[in-house]
Amino acid sequence: MSPLLPLAGGVVLNSVAQIALRYGTSENTAERAKSRRFWIGTWAICFALATVLWLIALRHTAISYAYPLLGAGYILVALLAKWLLRERVSALRWVSILVITAGVLMVGANR
Amino acid sequence: MKTAENAVLDVGADVIQAVAASPAGGMRPDVLAAISVAFGAIGQLIVKASLLFWNGISANAPANHGLLLKAFSGVLLGLLVYAAGTWFWVKAVARASISSLYPISACSYVVVAVGARFLFKEDIQPVRWAGIVVITLGVAMLSVSNLRGSE
Numbered sequence: 001m002s003p004l005l006p007l008a009g010g011v012v013l014n015s016v017a018q019i020a021l022r023y024g025t026s027e028n029t030a031e032r033a034k035s036r037r038f039w040i041g042t043w044a045i046c047f048a049l050a051t052v053l054w055l056i057a058l059r060h061t062a063i064s065y066a067y068p069l070l071g072a073g074y075i076l077v078a079l080l081a082k083w084l085l086r087e088r089v090s091a092l093r094w095v096s097i098l099v100i101t102a103g104v105l106m107v108g109a110n111r
Numbered sequence: 112m113k114t115a116e117n118a119v120l121d122v123g124a125d126v127i128q129a130v131a132a133s134p135a136g137g138m139r140p141d142v143l144a145a146i147s148v149a150f151g152a153i154g155q156l157i158v159k160a161s162l163l164f165w166n167g168i169s170a171n172a173p174a175n176h177g178l179l180l181k182a183f184s185g186v187l188l189g190l191l192v193y194a195a196g197t198w199f200w201v202k203a204v205a206r207a208s209i210s211s212l213y214p215i216s217a218c219s220y221v222v223v224a225v226g227a228r229f230l231f232k233e234d235i236q237p238v239r240w241a242g243i244v245v246i247t248l249g250v251a252m253l254s255v256s257n258l259r260g261s262e
Contacts, residue, residue, distance in 0.1 A: 071220065071249070
């Protein structure tokens with residue numbers, strides 16, 4: 001099995017976890033305690049599953065190949081932050097994301 | 112009424128806040144971030160070493176539960192060391208903006224690769240080294256883009 005499958009799954013779950021944590025920690029008022037619990041719970045489950053997928057991927061893959069590919073998380077978090085959290089992403093930030101994407105492709109395409 | 116799982120989640124959120132607020136012995140945020148990178152990288156390398164050990168066992172002595180337990184403990188230890196890195200990261204972030212610390216956390220890709228080269232003799236081709244440097248550069252650039260964005 002290609003390690004790219006569990007790696008991609010782990011990166012997606014980890015990115016969802018980051019966004020959930022942002023939701024969970026930005027709502028601190030008492031009436032929103034229930035939704036805070038939901039988001040912190042989502043974070044915990046996604047984070048745990050991402051860790052398991054990381055172990056599955058790493059078991060048969062060089063860490064110098066697998067670890068840099070986790071950088072893809074920055075790309076996904078930027079996209080999710082723009083679409084879901086409606087954060088403004090500056091032009092220079094998109095350039096940084098493009099640079100990371102290039103690096104991830106360089107590592108990923110040459111196993 | 113508070114259910115058990117709700118209590119656990121509240122405790123979790125409180126722990127994160129307590130870690131952030133806990134004293135750092137007067138350490139500068141960049142030093143805390145560097146320590147977090149070191150712990151994170153060492154943790155990942157311990158996990159990888161344990162998985163290599165695990166693979167060796169399952170190929171040669173699949174029924175040896177003692178050895179499997181040893182490998183499993185190694186994985187847990189690596190994850191714990193990695194978690195210790197996160198602990199330092201939370202403390203660093205509580206004392207400085209995340210963006211100013213990105214260039215330090217970006218170094219983790221190079222540190223892990225150097226560790227893999229020397230500990231596990233991984234064959235790292237020039238393209239992979241270049242890709243790792245490009246990723247590091249890109250993550251470090253996030254810092255500049257964030258500073259500009261907040262002006």
